[in-house]
Amino acid sequence: MIFRQLFDAASSTYTYLLADPDSGEALLIDPVFEHLRRDTALLRELGLRLVATLDTHVHADHVTGAWLLQQRLGSRIAVSEASGAAHADLLLRDGDRVSFGPRHVEVRATPGHTAGCLSYVLDDQSMAFTGDALLIRGCGRTDFQQGSPATLFRSVRERILSLPPTCLLYPGHDYRGLTVTSVAEERRHNPRLGGDANVGDFTGYMNHLGLPHPKLMDIAVPANLQCGRPAHGEGMPADPDWAPVTCSFGGIWEIAPLALQEQLATTSSDPIQLLDVREAAEFHDALGHIDGARLLPLSELATRLGELEKDRPVVTVCRSGTRSAQASVLLAKAGFPQVANLGGGLLRWRAEGLPVVGGDT
Structure with missing residues (x-):
């Protein structure tokens, strides 16, 4: 049981x-x-x-x-x-x-x-x-x-x-x-x-x-x-409507790779801010990175929040979804209202056959 x-x-x-x-x-x-x-x-x-x-x-x-x-x-x-x-x-x-x-x-x-x-x-x-x-x-x-x-x-x-x-x-x-x-x-x-x-x-x-x-x-x-x-x-809590996101048991909003790809392809106004929070060397390693992603390492995120726009959605990305989950929590605490973590990170993104820039084929 x-x-x-x-x-x-x-x-x-x-x-x-x-x-x-x-x-x-x-x-x-x-x-x-x-x-x-x-x-x-x-x-x-x-x-x-x-x-x-x-x-x-x-x-x-x-x-x-x-x-x-x-x-x-x-x-x-x-x-x-x-x-x-x-x-x-x-x-x-x-x-x-x-x-x-x-x-x-x-x-x-x-x-x-x-x-x-x-x-x-x-x-x-x-x-x-x-x-x-x-x-x-x-x-x-x-x-x-x-x-x-x-x-x-x-x-x-x-x-x-x-x-x-x-x-x-x-x-x-x-x-x-x-x-x-x-x-x-x-x-x-x-x-x-x-x-x-x-x-x-x-x-x-x-x-x-x-x-x-x-x-x-x-x-x-x-x-x-x-x-x-x-x-x-009345009283049903409203889920975010900017993307098909789900809340994990740990309280983190997540977006699935296919859903993110669709959002990136169809969103023309106020596009998603896609943040890759790995270290610089990882951005160009064997996994590659998602086209349009901006490198902003987790180690620097707290001091560079002013570079991001609070009125645009943010999706955080890393290798497995672990560091990016931490980044999404940091952003939410800093007052960013539309934040989600890429569930499973680049490992899941690539496992589902989605495209990357660079990396091993």
Whole structure:
């Protein structure tokens, strides 16, 4: 199984990718609206097809990416039936299963943080995704969205901590950089729900937290009750329109060799600034260089930015695409709005039979 744990720094939210490598089918648990490009890039680079997004609950601190991913990839939206959310394809109840290839996650209702909280347990019970019901050495608050300390205590004790001791638990958030815990650890060390704590202890603790409401609550909750669908269908991030570029999982915009060749051949006004960022000796070596490319070594780029025009697109090139990727990041940070890296560099350009000036034939 393919597993990835992704992170949103703004809300300290974890997003989880589960996928079957043979069928290529994948699930995303708790996707975040602002990370559409990151998540689609990861799926594309791993050769996966997103079957469904699964939210653990109606979040109060960020907007789900479920609707955006559905619009972009055709994935189904799955949420708790008890959440009251609109526009979902799958309204989940306790005991349901959501499959990806031959694998599945079991749906467990774990209300208490909100009335519609779900946890997702992998079919072999080796992993569980607990949302905000159970955090690492903590738990979600219980003072809004039909929260209840007594209900959350029962949910965690009966539906999560009843799993095998070795089961790894992955929370919806962590604010200290912790990534994973286990049933055994939380049974023993969770200061709110573990050890000899009873429902009275827990209720007394939770009723005196005195926390302010999440800053984005008035925005996030209404949006998440629509599964992240913006009013009037707005909100889809616009991709660059100056060329057919794609964003990598590493956050770098790239253009494929054939697409670049077409752009170079057809763009007459405001032509692309094609920068070869290799060293001077490499510009005329066995690989040659692309016709029209300007030599501007990466080692000199930071001090020669004034020689470039910010209102014209820039494509960076090197041998393999590594140094030019660094150059594209430098240019973007310097305020160049239209920058892309030639994916695979000159090695891929030549492998696809595209022409160069000089070099070995």
